[in-house]
Amino acid sequence: MIGEPMDIIPIFGNAGRRIPLGWRRIGRWLAGIAVIASAASRPYAASLAGPAEAAAAPPPRDEIVRAAAEMAERTWRAANQQPPAVASRDLFGAALAWCEAKTHLDRLEPVLDLAAQMQDRNPQSRTYGNFRWSWQHEGVWDANAVDFCMQTGALLWIRHRHALPPAAREKLRGILELAIHGLLGHRVPETYSNIALMNAGDLILLGEAMDHPAAAAEGYARLDRYLLATWECGTHEYCSPTYYGVDLDDLVLIEAFAQNERGRQQARVLLEYFWTDIALNWFPPAQKLGGARSRDYDYLRGLGFLDQQMTANGWLPAGERNRVASIVNAFARWRPPARMKAMSETRFPRLVQQIWGFEPAESRTHYLCSDVTLSAAGAGYRTMDLPLCADLPGSREGVRCYFLPDGRHDPYGKVKIQESQAHAKTLHLTPFWAAAQRRGDALGLALYRAKDVPAGTGTLESHFVMPLDVDGFWIGGRRLAAAKDKPWEIPLNPGQPLVLRKGTAAVGVRLPWARGLDGKDAPAAFVFDGNPYGAVRLTVAHHAGARPDAAAARAGAAFWIRIGSGLADAAAFEKWSREFAAARQEVEAAGERVRVSVAGADGTVAVGADAAKSAPFGLEPPPPRALLAVDGDDVGRRLLQDLEPIRTWRRNTSASTPVVISGTEGVYFEAEGGRMISPMTVGEDAGASGGWYIWMPARSGEKGSSAIGAATWQLQVAAAGKYYLWGRVQAPTPENDSFYVRAFTEEGEVLSRTDWPTGVRQAWQWIPLAIGGGRAPTALDWQAGMVNLQLRVREAGTRMDRLFVTPRADDRPR
DSSP: OTTSOOOOBOOOOOOGGGSOGGGHHHHHHTOOOOBOOOOOSSOOOGGGOOOOOOOOOOOOHHHHHHHHHHHHHHHHHHHTSSSOOOBHHHHHHHHHHHHHHTOOGGGHHHHHHHHHHTBOOOTTSTTTTOBOSBTTOSSOOOTTHHHHHHHHHHHHHHHHTTTSOHHHHHHHHHHHHHHHHHHHHOOOOTTSHHHHHHHHHHHHHHHHHTTOHHHHHHHHHHHHHHHHHHHHHOOSSTTOTTHHHHHHHHHHHHHHHOSOHHHHHHHHHHHHHHHHHHHHHEEGGGTEEOSOBSOOSOTTTOOOTHHHHHHHTTSSOOSGGGOOOOTTGGGOOOOOOHHHHHHHHHOOSEEEEEEOSSSTTOEEEEEEOSSOEEEEESBOOOTTOBOEEEEOSSOTTSOOEEEEEESSSOTTSOOOEESSSSOEEOOOOOOEEEEEEETTEEEEEEEOOGGGSOTTOOEEEEEEEEESOSSEEEETTEEOOOOSSSOEEEEEOTTOOEEEEETTEEEEEEEEEEEOTTSSBOOEEEEEOOOTTOEEEEEEEEEESSOOOGGGOOOEEEEEEEEEOOOOSHHHHHHHHHHHHHOOEEEEEETTEEEEEEEETTEEEEEEEETTTTEEEEEESOOOOOSEEETTEEHHHHHHTTSTTHHHHHHHHHTOOOEEEOSSSOEEEEGGGSEEETTOEEEEOTTSGGGEEEEOOOOTTOOOOOSSOEEEEEEEESSOEEEEEEEEEEEOSTTSOEEEEEEEETTEEEEEEEEEEOOOEEEEEEEEOOTTSSSSOOOEEEOSEEEEEEEEESSTTOEEEEEEEESOTTOOOO
16 A cells, blocks of 8 residues: 555665766665566567566565665765765665664654755745755755655655654655655756656655645656657667666656556556667677667766666676665566567667657667677767767676767766766767768767867867777788787878777778868877776877867768677688778768768768758768667557557647648648647747647746757648748747747758747747848748648747748738
8 A cells, every 4th residue: 555664575786886986876875675576567569579487586675675774874974974975865765774674763853854954945946845966065056856855755755654753754744845846846858868757756656645636747747748758759868878777767666656557557668668778779798788878977888877777677697796776676566578688688680770859860770799789879969978889798897889079088988077066977078970870880970160179178089999808909901919018009090990809799990081170181099098997999189289269170080880790710800801991981071061981881871961050961871760679670669659648649640631831822820730749838828829829838038948849740832842931929038039940851851950040029920930140031942742840949938829831932921
């Protein structure tokens, strides 16, 4: 029964010492307890089916509770320092551990006193109800604190409120009541996957447990919006070895404790979706998640908080180094069926493709063989992504192969810098990135725009990092005598192949193009710098010393990676190496526009990019747009298509009638008639046509944006020709006066995403799409047939009432 302690069966996770430094604190906070284990709720996708053995048995409960209590002791000692040296979320985690262990209940009241002192209790504050992340912080510097605190705070109330000492129970009640305000006020975009799910789950569990139905309803609504965003755009924080673990934690709590069956079913299906993603991208020979990823705290090894779930569910071996570290996972009822693990271990080769955003290039490809994998993301994510990777068999501690753009001479991600007031992380540069992959060949292109190279940058390098512990290295067909006990550096000529071999696998690297900030060819070298991590790197040096004039910032590099699999003997390896060395490469580079084409083993691979426009072109093969596919089978769509609210949304959008665009006269259509993805939504205003408009809600002057909020209209264009677009808008301030606009067909883009600045408009007013400034509407060249017009959120609070498309340049809407 909800609200009563449960009989529990324990599971366990990974030891904090194997988690990257930034997540050891999470390991302590998530000190493990127990799990209610059950079989999977429904069969795995038939095309991925394998043996259906039972999942590995969880460990004894007393082991889980003992580990949780040990970790809670650290929090107690930190809380009793002067001043306290504790994080707010650790206080709630420790309190839950003591309640589960039925010990130290006398500590609850002082711990909750500290938590109350760390909570923002000013009703006029925008972070009312939230928490300081750490005691030493002067304010709420990380608004995610309320979400992390309430994961365990909600469980403390749901499972133990009747057993708490009365004073502690009343203190907890007051804290949780205010925390609901904090959760409601903390709105994050659905692309912020781990926090979006955590926030929704916290609202659901607290709202139901504390008799706040409006809060619970908002939590379910946020979960609905996350599902619709996933259906349209995939998982934005894709394949993260850290945040996939958090995502799973979020979902197991909803599935275990939500009172609404619809919400529990949503959580079960999303659990199956995430575990399918993990299974498809899992590389058993290295016992880790393989391929390109969005956010990684451990560049070298690719390990993270996901290890907790992998150990708990029998995918990683248990042992002294893999003790429990996840109190949240301890309450899971849904477990991945054994057939998923069996598939990951037997289905080779397999080609995994998935999307992670709205833009055509926001996708990912991963080709897995039994002894090596290769993966590329079509576009850059942000400051912690690894968009071009290869994985080799061996120890989990082994070094991965990865591309890194570097302005701090930190190729291994070991130097943290301040990301915000609350946190320091290992961050890299964010040049414009475009990539394409055809099975075992991937081509990535990085272009450094002026804004990508901060003032004072002492060095600018592009690295491809590789393990030193391999069977050998070859440059230009000649084997290197590469010492492992002292540094060395070997120059690499343009296009010259660098090849490593490990067992039956090979990874080859070529640099078709590399340019420095001075506009000249940039030097490259294969380097072992004597680091203690067992890593080597191919490094392009774009410049060293003072940063040149920003106008000359045209640096970049193209990395061509090819993998070889099943090379059982020297003859097979030598043949593969010769073919890679002889393969064609072509480069066209003029100013900030570059295109590279190579002859892959299975066909042409090509990437073009215009740094001035921050846009790719000429990608071969085209970016995949499957939600989550293996060997061309979009299993992700099948898993989600019949789940609400997706099923209703699909039915409504499939029944919508396209807007017929005349070749002779202008056509009006209502903005709210488009297919919308949250946070784009409908608003009501008597001054709008029909009384409705669309926007991303925001207060006047409030800054906000979204990577996925959009409305899309299907236009049936009667005749090919030039068309002009107008919109009836209201834009209250300079912070709320623009959209993005895009148009595309099944064949590709007909208008790449571009800004649509509206200017400040206090009253409803018609304005044209005038690309590049000016007042005259821009001519859009459209072919006859179906064109999708898409309006995207650029600045929250900007409103669109109605649209007008006309073939006449002098036509004006009324």
